[in-house]
Amino acid sequence: MTHSDPILSVRDLQGWYGKSHVLQGVSFDVRDGELITLLGRNGAGKTTTLRSIMGLMPRAEGVVAFEGRQVLGQTPHVLAQLGLALVPENRGIFGGLTVFENLNIAIRGESSWTMARIRDLFPELNGRMKTAAGKLSGGEQQMLTIARALLTGPRVLLLDEPTEGRAPVIVERLVELFRRLKQDGLAVVLVEHNFDVCRSVADRHYIVDGGEIVWSGDSDELARSDSVISRHLSLENV
Numbered sequence: 001m002t003h004s005d006p007i008l009s010v011r012d013l014q015g016w017y018g019k020s021h022v023l024q025g026v027s028f029d030v031r032d033g034e035l036i037t038l039l040g041r042n043g044a045g046k047t048t049t050l051r052s053i054m055g056l057m058p059r060a061e062g063v064v065a066f067e068g069r070q071v072l073g074q075t076p077h078v079l080a081q082l083g084l085a086l087v088p089e090n091r092g093i094f095g096g097l098t099v100f101e102n103l104n105i106a107i108r109g110e111s112s113w114t115m116a117r118i119r120d121l122f123p124e125l126n127g128r129m130k131t132a133a134g135k136l137s138g139g140e141q142q143m144l145t146i147a148r149a150l151l152t153g154p155r156v157l158l159l160d161e162p163t164e165g166r167a168p169v170i171v172e173r174l175v176e177l178f179r180r181l182k183q184d185g186l187a188v189v190l191v192e193h194n195f196d197v198c199r200s201v202a203d204r205h206y207i208v209d210g211g212e213i214v215w216s217g218d219s220d221e222l223a224r225s226d227s228v229i230s231r232h233l234s235l236e237n238v
């Protein structure tokens, strides 16, 4: 492998819920220090793509190559150990535990993200370590979920609509955070509805429609592609 090889390479990913063939061939690459977005209207297959990669679908086929090695079919636990982390839409924090406890139980020895780095990266959490996580605002809970994912030591971070329903000030914080993560060399796959967020942080974009990738390109190409946007994305995106 050279340093320009993708750390995660997805090829012809297919996924089923029961008999329903939801993912019909998704392919994309992401490299270290690169942030790509998955765009698409409701029900397009974005969450299913992340769930398939993470070993959370009842049935999935295709190739998910992590550092060149097929990992599709591995358990979520093994995938997490390899360095894949998913931040799902429902936040999955322990509301009755404090912020510190939520962070502490996520720590894995091999992670380069120490508690000290997390405190530095998330000042809003640092000031509230003894607060019950359930008492945090929605935006703070979102930060906590991402902080927990970082403490597991990911090489690839999969984020499912982290800015959805968040106040503009939190969206700005998340954008700043994504930039820091990229600078740190993390590979990020971001499912995102907010076009401004996508264009300001992403290197490349992939549009999912009907369970397949129907378009890919960089931010300039996306900005010039009105027809693509109207065909595959809902108007709320623009």
Ligand SMILES: Nc1ncnc2c1ncn2[C@@H]1O[C@H](COP(=O)(O)OP(=O)(O)OP(=O)(O)O)[C@@H](O)[C@H]1O
Residues within 6 Å of the ligand: 017, 020, 022, 040, 041, 042, 043, 044, 045, 046, 047, 048, 049
């Ligand atoms: N648990 C499930 N069982 C059966 N079908 C499902 C299930 N979850 C999702 N689907 C279907 O799979 C398709 C893709 O859904 P998915 O959640 O991946 O879309 P999405 O792109 O993430 O949409 P959104 O933007 O609304 O989050 C949809 O047709 C949806 O109805």
Ligand SMILES: [Mg+2]
Residues within 6 Å of the ligand: 046, 047, 048, 160
């Ligand atoms: Mg979704």
